[in-house]
Amino acid sequence: MPIKYALTALCFSLLPLGAVAQTVPETRDQMALSFAPLVQQVAPAVVNIYAKRVVEGRESPFAGDPFFEQFAQSFGKPTQRVQNSLGSGVILAADGLVMSNYHVVGGATDISVVLSDRREFAATVILADEESDLALLRVESSGTLPYLPLRATDSVEVGELVLAIGNPFGVGQTVSSGIVSGLARSSVSLGRGYFIQTDAPVNPGNSGGALVDMAGRLIGINSAIITKSGGSNGVGFAIPSDLVAQVMAQAAAGNDHFIRPWAGVSGQTVDAQMAEALGMDRPSGIVLDELHPQSPFGQAGLVPGDVITGLDGAEVNSPQEIMFRLSVMGVGKRVKVAYVSGGQAHETEVTLIAAPQAENQVVLSVVDGGLAGLSVAMIDPALISKLGLPLSAQGVVITAVEGPLARAGMIAGDIVLGINGAEIKTPDDVRAVAATGARGWAMDILRAGQLIRLRFRL
Structure with a gap:
């Protein structure tokens, strides 16, 4: 099944779930309540993004031929063409920091940000990371802009009501509603990411837009959909706010690229058969297949066959989840690692490091x-x-x-x-x-x- 991207000083905070009381509508009168006040509150902080990039190509005499085109990709006169992309973004600081997707603005030479009140600003990318599909921009505005606060990812629960706001199909800003239908989503088709799943309709052009809760807090940046038809099938994915916060923190620290901790391990999710063989009472965690000699986990005492079950008290059940947890913690943090070795539960601490570079490395x-x-x-x-x-x-x-x-x-x-x-x-x-x-x-x-x-x- 194909995956499609839904194209067409620092101020931020992570707010706990308990900060605002939330209830599930139970009566007909409660269900008749309007989302309009919430939309009026958050929509001004969601922007439309128009990006242009120069794409290298070749003029081939076989262009469009269903058979010979595949054999003539290296022939023809080199050419350049301008490619336009359309997406969305979210203002996350009053001084003009805007988060969007890498696949919306990556490699762009000209970026315009249009607010809901039709004001338009030029923008530049200050930190972009293709692997997480996030890009942080700064708009050239002298005034104070509306922005959304971030909500801690671990406080989000399946079944919560959410709104997805963006610019689908280039028709202008629109709002769709739904629920959080899954957490900790990752798969081969989704790449190396870790996502919040929602059934709120997410369509081409929603990429980079906001997924917000009923208190108007950002819980994710809309990124991708899985679809057969090209439209929304109620399976949309958003990049969690904790990773958004880490990208902003690294930009504030002066980084020009995103640095994620390096685990130096490979492993696989523990299934029922593995759990029985490993002496575990239930399937959980990641069994390690290999550790690099310089792995900080190996230096902390873990060996192949051990099972990592938690990081700083949070369960981990896939390699993607481990990488997400490490990425949001950041380099330099000391993290508690729960693991099973020889059928016995253990705990140790690991200091997170960036992937080491060899001394005197020369390209x-x-x-x-x-x-x-x-x-x-x-x-x-x-x-x-x-x-x-x-x-x-x-x-x-x-x-x-x-x-x-x-x-x-x-x-x-x-x-x-x-x-x-x-x-x-x-x-x-x-x-x-x-x-x-x-x-x-x-x-x-x-x-x-x-x-x-x-x-x-x-």
């Missing part, structure tokens, strides 16, 4: 010859995290590739094993082979555990 970029456009480096934890490599990965990895080599099939994250029969163990080996000036090339690479040989002539 080699080939600028001329047959391998021009290729950049490589020795694998370290930082590159393992950035490129999504296995924890056991070693050797030389491609960090970037462009030009003819990219069209030949190489991608960032490929591990280079050999070139033209020469074994590659260091970036200097790549430099030496590139200097031979060969015209024909045979590269042995490892991609997602599969050995691939690329042959091409330049």
Whole structure:
């Protein structure tokens, strides 16, 4: 089933659930109550976003051909075209901080933010993170803007009434209602994220818009839908407010990119059969398959086969949930880890760190010859995290590739094993082979555990 993005000093706070009393409508009179006062309160803080980006392409004589187009992607005259995107955003600080989705504004060269009262401002991205699909913008406004407070994610419960506000289909700001239909949602189709699920209709153009509770507090940034038809099927997903708060905190600290803690572990969700084998009374947690030698969890005493069941008192039941919990805590925090080892419950503490970078790490970029456009480096934890490599990965990895080599099939994250029969163990080996000036090339690479040989002539 395809996933579709719903395209077309710092002031923020996390408010506990108990701050405002909430009741579920039970009588016909209660159900007749209007959402209008709430909409009037929150709608001014939800904006429409118009972004433009320049996209590289090629003029192919086979463009549009259902068969030959797939074989002619590297041919034709290089071209540039302007791509427009339409989405939504939420003002989160009176001085003009706006949160939206990365897929709405990522790579944009021109961004306009339009308020509900039709005022329009230029905006710039001050911190963006593709993995979390969040982007923080600052609008060029000299006045005070309306904004929404954030509500702590752990206080949100399934069944709560919510409103989704955005700009679906580019028709202007609209509001839809529903409930929180699920928490801690993650799947292969949703990527590496961790989401709040809602049945409030979320359609193309709602991306970056607000999911708010009945007290007018932001609980999530609308991000994606799962659909067969292209429209809303009542399965929408929002990025939790706790992650939004961490992005804002890092921007306030002066970061120009989002830094998430590195666990250095891999594992899988414990099912009933695993729980029985591990001596657990019920399925819960993540059983560890592998730990990197530099993993802070490994240094705290955990080993393969141990089961992580909680972080700072919160249960974790999927790898995505662990990464979400670590991301919202931030680098430098000391966290309590509950785990099961040998059928016995234990607790330890782990200091969260960023993925370590090797000392004297150098990225080699080939600028001329047959391998021009290729950049490589020795694998370290930082590159393992950035490129999504296995924890056991070693050797030389491609960090970037462009030009003819990219069209030949190489991608960032490929591990280079050999070139033209020469074994590659260091970036200097790549430099030496590139200097031979060969015209024909045979590269042995490892991609997602599969050995691939690329042959091409330049």
